[in-house]
Amino acid sequence: MKIKAFQDYYPDDFNHCFGCGGLNEHGHQLKSFWDGEESVAEFEPKPYHTSLPGYVYGGLIASLIDCHSTGTAAAALYRHESRPMDSEPTFRCVTASLNVNYLRPAPLGKLTLRGKVIKIDGKRVTVEVQLFGGGELCAKGEVVAVAVNEKWLAKWMK
Secondary structure, three states, X not given: OOOOOHHHHOOHHHOOOOOOOOOOOOXXXXXXXXXXXXXXXXXXXXXXXXXXXXXXXXXXXXXXXHHHHHHHHHHHHHHHXXXXXXXXXXXXXXXXXXXXXXXXXXXXXXXXXXXXXXXXXXXXXXXXXXXEEOOEEEEEEEEEEEEEOHHHHHHHOO
């Protein structure tokens, strides 16, 4: 049985994000999963994701940390309420703040993201993420994500 990623549970109206939306054919289509108490995702940058030859563009790193964090936040809210991810009402999170610290250049090749939920405060979830490339820690990020509902989304889709 194949395990579904957090993003595989997003309803269609919430599934167009460039970083993690399964319905965005041009996006990264990042997939995040639980690994114990941490979340994990892997991404293989394309040659055009470069900043300098052989290294990943920093904006890509920020978007991967962002989308892995919002997916982790949604999954954490389901866990917090002891509900399956396909239950209603749907949790979908957006970014309230994003902070990324670049520690060393990330080489092209498989990138691994590991996230940890630091705090859940109502609809606000703080997630810390580490991004590894070439076996080394290349960046750290902290995201505060906020759960939104379908009424919020409908307001912006007019």
